[in-house]
Each structure stands twice: as structure tokens, then as C-alpha cells.
Amino acid sequence: STREANYQSIWDFVWKVGVPPKVRIFGWRIATNTLTTKKNKFRRTLALDPTCNICGNGVENEFHAVVVCTRSRALRHEMRELWALPSELAFRFTGTDWLQHLLGTCSEDMQAKILLLLWRCWHLRDDCVHGKGNELIRRSVNFLVQYEEELNMAALDVISEKGKEQITLENAAPNKPVRQI
Secondary structure, three states: HHHHHHHHHHHHHHHHHHHHHHHHHHEEEEEEOOHHHHHHHOOOOOOOOOOOOOOOOOEHHHHHHHHHHHHHHHHHHHOOOOOOOOOOHHHOOOOOOHHHHHHHOOOHEEEEEEEHHHHHHHHHHHHHOOOOOOOHHHHHHHHHHHEEEEEEEHHHHHHHHOOOOOOOOOOOOOOOOOOOO
């Protein structure tokens, strides 16, 4: 069915990205419209209206919270100084599958950066809605740069650990002589 195919594309474009599981789960929740946005709270009669508390310029759904809202735009603007993010046109609403569409146009490395960026946008939103609202965009920029660096280093460590296994007669490459000492 079409719905199963849509879920498969969510799986392919969100679940297989090289980011920590908590960021993949966050991406999945964006793609399935299950974040605790004002729109979702309003629909469940947990909020009086669905309007964004931060900018007041629209209904706070997943797309608004992590792409449209002022804090999210500001973080994306600052990250462009350091990451070659897709153009603003790529971050447009293309329908309910906007995230899959966006990720589908990018390399694996850029998919990871986009999910990390959107995850941090949600952090900024949460700080405004549930915290003191004093989280600086610059601090989020520094966090993202350092976090991506740490993820890349961890990935290199995994690769280098694979190359350290001891070669024995049982796992030596076939047709290659094993040097006797």
C-alpha cells in the first residue's frame, strides 16, 4: 500500500542516517508528526490554541518548530557559515513528507548534519517553551560543530578497531602466505 511505502521511505531516509539513535528517533518523530508541538497538543485538547509561543507567526507543527520559527532560521543561518547546508529553497514545505524529500536530495553526510541541525533546533525551541529562553544561537553552533566532530572521531575509532584484529591461520586471507617467525 501507499502508506507502507511512505513508512518505508521514512525508514530509509531517517533510520539509516549515521547519527545517534536519539537523533534518529527524533527524525522519525518529525516524519510521523508525533512531536509534542502546540498543534498536536491542541488536537488532543491539551493546549488552548496551536499558535507558536516563540514567534506567534503560525501554527506550531513539526515543520514550523524546526524550520520556520525564528530560532530555527537563526541557527540554520549561522550553521551555513560552517556547514555547506542545502539552499533555503530545499528547506521548504513540500507536503507531509517534506523531511524525506529534503533528506532524499542529500549525501549521507549532509543527511546526518540536517538531522543534527533539526534536533538542535528542537532544543532551542524547548529552551524557549520550557526553560529560561536564554540559550544562545552561538552556543548551539559550537555544540553542533563539536558534536559532529565527536561523532566522526567515534566512527573512525570503530573503523580502526576493525583493522586491529590479530591475523591467525584460521582468518588469514586465502592464497596469501602467512609469514613464519
